[in-house]
Amino acid sequence: MATPSGQNAGMSGRFAPSPTGELHLGNLRTALVAWLAARSAGRGFLVRMEDLDRVTSSPEHERRQLDDLAALGLDWDGEVLRQSDRFELYRREIERLRIDGRVYECFCTRREIRAEIDAAAHAPHVHLPDGAYPGTCRDLTADERAEHIASGRRPAMRLRAGGEVLEFDDLVHGHMDGVVDDVVLARADGVPAYNLAVVVDDAAQGVTQVCRGDDLLTSTPRQILLQRLLGLATPQYLHVPLVLGADGQRLAKRHGAVTLADLRAQGSSAAEVVSVLARSLGLANPGEIVTADVLVERFEPECLPRTPAHLADLYPTTL
Ligand SMILES: [Zn+2]
Structure with a gap:
């Protein structure tokens, strides 16, 4: 082609x-x-x-x-x-992260995550973005994982982000930073997740400038961390x-x-x-x-x- x-x-x-x-x-x-x-x-x-x-x-x-x-x-x-033509490529990149110890299985339902976030709202904790996954499944034992699977649950794949703070410069918003949460890499039904796919595609396509709506500003630190973990260049950002x-x-x-x-x-x-x-x-x-x-x-x-x-x-x- x-x-x-x-x-x-x-x-x-x-x-x-x-x-x-x-x-x-x-x-x-x-x-x-x-x-x-x-x-x-x-x-x-x-x-x-x-x-x-x-x-x-x-x-x-x-x-x-x-x-x-x-x-x-x-x-x-x-x-x-x-992106629907590229699922295999995304899965290969998730596998690379898994081999590096950066992926874990998460069995939580949306409702369980919400309840956990609400329960933690009054406790002292590291500042995470709104709605960030609280890390419930980060350190499950093999037995606990087996128990979840035996009960019929299928896991989503999450990034072990390590609470890193990422900084970047945006052409419109100036200097920004944000804590990266343990973002989903693949949903429980196996569909690769947005942040992973975007990072893989931007690099594969030679995208050097990402211009998009500023509702995605909070996703940018996640994407920059994924770029670094996958050895990919970080583009210039412009959030409108x-x-x-x-x-x-x-x-x-x-x-x-x-x-x-x-x-x-x-x-x-x-x-x-x-x-x-x-x-x-x-x-x-x-x-x-x-x-x-x-x-x-x-x-x-x-x-x-x-x-x-x-x-x-x-x-x-x-x-
Ligand atoms: Zn979980």
Whole structure:
């Protein structure tokens, strides 16, 4: 198979949506920034479908997402990679971590983990991110593991993170750090987990700049630790503030006309949508119609807004 040009360049940005629904304005805005960050630096730009969840992902959603990117003038290099084609690769990397003593079996249900976190809330403990796994199964004996298996439970695989604190510099948010929890590497049903797959794919694809929504800032220390344990390079990070609905929650379908299809149905052209997104990023003037190509010249990552955008500021009339 031919190597996509973005991989030849060895320096790429990427956009990696989950094909589980339509892209909304927040997703499209992040895609625009990712594309501008890559193209303005002469990098390749890759699109990857994060379809680890085979139940919620669909080819129909994938097709519509790709159509939306193309309609906004965001082109990509090479073929679109699908995580669902790469489970064997992820499993090999988990096996490498296991051989290094970095993996353990976790038999906890979601409910048990929640109860454990609630019970520990008042006790003194090392500061972990919200919802972090408290380490219940970290040191199970062989007998305890056998007991769980005999009772019919199948284990998830977790990373033995060792409570490490990881630091990194983000182009938008500046210097950040965070404690890494014992993140899941593979679910109990054997499906590889998000953080592992992302790290493996970014390295395999030559992604040197990761631009994504800043709801993933807290996952970045986990991914950097996994990069180090697997001997992979750490890319540059750029986390874009989200678009929020009128209720202050991250944008979703219920907030009204938030997809390209919705906005087109209301009479907006793709060019107008690009222009609205550009204005919210400080890259265009009110009323100015721009194309993505024109914005490449104007783009400077350090000038991006550091606070969330609001749908009401983008589209006062859709509310
Ligand atoms: Zn457990």
